[in-house]
Amino acid sequence: MRNFIECINLNMFFFTIRSFFQKLVTLLFISIISFLVVYLAPGEPSQIDPLNPKFTPDDLVKFRQEFNLDKPLHVQYYLFYKNLFIGELKSWKDNQPVLGKIHERFLNSLWLFIVGTLITWCLSFPVGIGAAIKRGSVFDRTTTFFAYVLISIPSFFFAYIIIIFVVQTFNIPVIGMQTFGMAQAGELYRAMDRIWHLVIPSILGALGGIALLSRYVRAQMLEVIHQDYIRTARAKGLSSDRVYYRHGLRNALLPFVTMFGLILPGLIGGSVIIESIFAWPGMGRMGYEAIIARDYPIIIALNFIAAVLTLIGTFISDLLYMVVDPRIRL
């Protein structure tokens, strides 16, 4: 027995090391691609637009020097990531350090992300399981249909409909992270106000995820409840709840462990539209504004960080998978 555990640990150790290096190589390519995608694009960032009359040729040279734009591409690449890692990379728009800006926005996005994820996971499972158990029932068909509707609706269109409905019906503000002008209100009121401002954007942000995940849960459950051991358990006279929820669910859960690691990157890419609509000062909106202003340092850094998050996510899910299912050897 002990031997077995040691074996697992050793295996895990090797796997971890190998996986880590693999990810490192991937990271290198990611850094190159995210750098090149932006730098090789035609046109220059607006700040060094030679057509801008306020910029004399001298300023242009100065600006190019300051941001290393006059150097060969590989040197720029090196300097860019060096500056990013030592925290000296600055936004072209307002000269603030990129890492500081991202950190601040990250904390804002995090709340949205946590609540959204919580809603997604807590809602998808009961819905998906219910639909699977009562396959073909009214419940199943309605949830299936609504899941497709949620996937198919343009998110901003739906967001506006919801906002208009809430504002016109209840006459309360929903935009931003809090109601402005409540600085003097009680602590509890302010906390609740902040939660309220989280509710709508996080639900809207989670809708697509709920639809996809609940469909996936349903499919997994269906797969499992037609296995022989479930039939056997049923035949043995165990209550259906017990069979489905104890035996079925446990086995259906396995693939979701991997998904847990994959939700991290949703922090950036998934929130651009929702954050823009709700004036939520998160990473997605910052990214969008940086793109519009051609603020290259922010764009590249965000793309890079998103990719790193994904890598970390996959790494974690690989590990989790190994822990829950020792048969897997990646």
Add this chain to the structure above:
Amino acid sequence: MESNNQDINSLHLGLADEISPAAAAWRIFKKNRMALAGLIIFIMFFAVAVIGFALTNGDDPVLDPAKVRLSEKLRSPLTPADTDMIKKEDFPVFGIYLLGTDDLGRDIFARMMQGAWVSLTIGFVAVGISIFIGIILGGLAGYYGNVRIRFLPVLSLIVFLVSLIFWASGQNSMALNTFIFSVVLSACSLLYSLMSDKGSGWAKKLDFLFFNTINVDSLVMRFVDVMLCFPSFFLILTVVAILPPSIYNIMIVIGLTSWMGTTRFVRAEFLTLREQDFVSAANAMGIKDISIIFRHMIPNAIAPVLVSATIGIAGAILTEAALSFLGIGVPPPHATWGNILSDGKKFLFDAPWLTYIPGLSILIVVLSFNLFGEGLRDALNPKLRKR
């Protein structure tokens, strides 16, 4: 499981069963009412788009989506045109604004008709690109996955790419140097492969330079991994915003950033198919690889590709709408449902039809694509067919 696969295989080996797989699939598909409705809407949308293209194109189109009539702005649906204010030749079809007008007095019906075509084109072209790449890369990885690539060719390829990058960034001398270097490297590797056949002595000594580094499968799949790491919408946003605004850029960028899924399951499909008897048989008969791939494997692997294409078109239409919403979508004069919607949202209170008509249209069409795609998946899934 086995028997089902044979169902499909039998088609290609000419041993037909009583019912063909297509008919079987249709029988299942028919039972799925939602999918059937999806199919019907799908066909209707297709017809509308083609009719829309025919009516809105040319110098003097029947429906002119770009005709500005400022005196007739924000008219609600079914309003007749005002004969006093606009000229006869500016009249909408039937003299009535079927779906109202926008803030510039443009006929929304005409714009929706044009938009249907444009949205459909974007969906088809983008998905076409992504499927093309997906099949090529997936096929490579699946069929030639075990072929190992030597170090030197890989190196020369990388050097060549670097030289391209230098060229693109305008550093011509560096580009030339690296290009020559890459040519020398590939010449070396060619020489080596010629020499090694004859097994001459000195080539063996250089073997360390030519060790097998990576096989095709891992190369492709690592590339897929790298691409999957990027948040796709953010990447699309970045590239589309940085490139000059153009409808083609949007199609290409959406296509270039969404091929990973197709690659993955084409590879998986090829991996299983490669082990099938009929492929081994074909191989044994000395049929060329190309012919095996195109005659035998792709037709067998196409079902899931079709499903993902259907859903992919829906996704592309949604992505285009989202880009339009963020102000970097298809530039005028093309109307797409996405930019009608995002232009109309300013007038949500004063002219709600400008938002609801394109919004609901997108919803219905995308929903029908999704339902149809899912129905197709179920119908083509042999596991479900048994039940």
Add this chain to the structure above:
Amino acid sequence: MLIKRVLILLPVLIFFILLQSFFWVPTYDEQARGNPHRLEEYITASIGDAKILNPILNADNASSTIADQVFDGLIDRDEDLRFRGRLAESWYIFEEAYFYLNPKALINGQTITDPENIKLKLLSYKGDSPSLKKTLLNIKNIEIIPPTKGETIVQVPGPDTNEDGFPDPVNVEVSFKAPPRFKVTLKKVDQGFFENIKSILGNGYFKTFPASDYVEVESAGHQDKLSVIAPQVIPAVEHNPVIIFLLRKGVTFHDGHEFDARDVEFTYQSIMDSENLSPRISDYEPVKSLEVMDNHTVKVVYKRLYQPAFGTWAMGMLPEHLLNKDALRMEAEAKGEDPETFSIRDSDFNRSPVGTGPFTFREWKSDQYIVLDRYKDYWEGAPNYKSYTFRIVPDLLTQEMEFYGGAIDSYGVQPHQVERLKNDPAYQNFSGLSFGYTYIGYNMRRDLFKDKKVRRALGMAIDVDKIIKYVMYDQAEKITGPFVKQTDYYDKDIQPLPYDPEGALKLLQEAGWQRNGEGKLEKDGKVLAFTLITNSGNDLRKSILAIAQDAWKKIGIDVKTDIVEWTVFLGKHVNTGDFDALILGWSMGIDPDLYQIWHSSQTNKMQLNFVGFKNNEADDLIIKIRQEYDYDKQVAYCHQLHRIIADEQPYTFLYVGKWTAVLDKKIVLKEVLPSGEEKIKKITPTKTGNYSFHFNKWIKLAENPVFDTE
């Protein structure tokens, strides 16, 4: 089954926790009612974030909105758009006029070489011409400046041309030996001073001044340009208007440091410092010198008569003690940057400004909000609002939503929303005219448009009311001339051209155009035909194009239209003067200076008088207006000019647009009467439509107010 229960209860619980927060959030009314602090906060929103909170560096709307609250200028405009003192308690303007002794000029048949004689002649004159008497009475004193010599560098047009087609300037070294000079200090600026004293000194006294005799060109190869260079180096006459600002005493910056004349000097120097790349640098080019007379007096001398330059002092004043060389060096060192290249542009001041304005800076979160607090020691009395929040909401529709939700207090309404929001009982609304107009301009170089009658007729054929009603949703007003309609410069008595196609036809017949068999207007066998163009991308202009074409076709004019892309429009048509008629718009400043657009010297390529309007009387008035420092006289000149332009009709003036803003009805004016009693008044816009003029007295009430009818 536990798992089942957990699976079902967990989402229910989460949704309960999330949704119950709804009951804690104040509704629109509750925000005002149960929350006394909210009433003391003003919240406004903008689509874009501010860029740089420094009045001498900012160039965008958002930044200047904030800078206006944090900084004060020396002056600003009052309710009637006339100047009033802010940091300057008062000011007075006089003139220092200079002229050189002309030893060769004949005065009553003889030359005078002794400057004292000339001075005596001027001071002892006892004529009876009233205008001359007035001129002489205006003289405060005359000073004689002894002959001077020196060297200087002059810029002249060189042989090379730049990409705009103008010659590149080259520097030329010159030396000069100037004759004695008179410095005449005038009590009031008098642009006619030299003209008037000609009757004493003789008509040719200034014109014949032989400047070339006193100047020598030192740089090789430029000797031939002496006649151009000499008047630049020693001009025969020079008007130097002088402004003395008497600064308000006891005004402090938000950090408590007292505001004084050094700050004004520093602000001026910072703008002129090319290192800072201030976009305002051209505004201050006419300033000859700025001098600190004492702690609270500043003297500004201008190079020439240019009245619009006065308005530039409305710009916010920087605190010298925070941005001078030493302060910047310390900041650079603290940040570890090179103090040599560290300029005001790099300073943290631009993100946390300190000024003398009614609000002090508290916090700026990029792309989120900027918060200002009221400045308790504001010299005019602290504002009623305790804080001012500037939110950045990038989407117009969500801004509107926040306004309905009560979390934004004001909202700039789009034209199509005006009808709906005007009738909403929850809001009060204001509208006013913008500073710009749209017109059809006729190329007066073309024979066809040389006749005033043709231009008038074309104008009369267009129904402007129809354009305003259908194209502009009634959010526009007719305009008859080139001045801002709200100002006194605009002559309200001038009637717009009537819509009268019949009359237009009659006018055209007078001009010799007769209808031919096809109903087209013809003269000497030629049909009346021209092309009307405008730029693409502006749909308003596009529809005016269609309406005008239609109207003119009706009276038998063969009009073609063309819509041209903007750069081509400018490059091929406007800048080269190659067009028949065009539709464009001008946005204007309040200042009545029309030199660039209407003066006959500005009709060349690349210049703004592209219609080629040339009228001697108008030229004269344009110059007089920009040189006149007396408001009433300036207004009189403007009315004259307005009348000439309205009569000549070089443009068909169409309309000036309107804006509308909506405010929460609970926002009112609160004034404290001398008796200590508080009085609530409804917010009324000023005569010029500026509703936020009394912003510092605004406050929000808990309930919709009821006003006593007055």
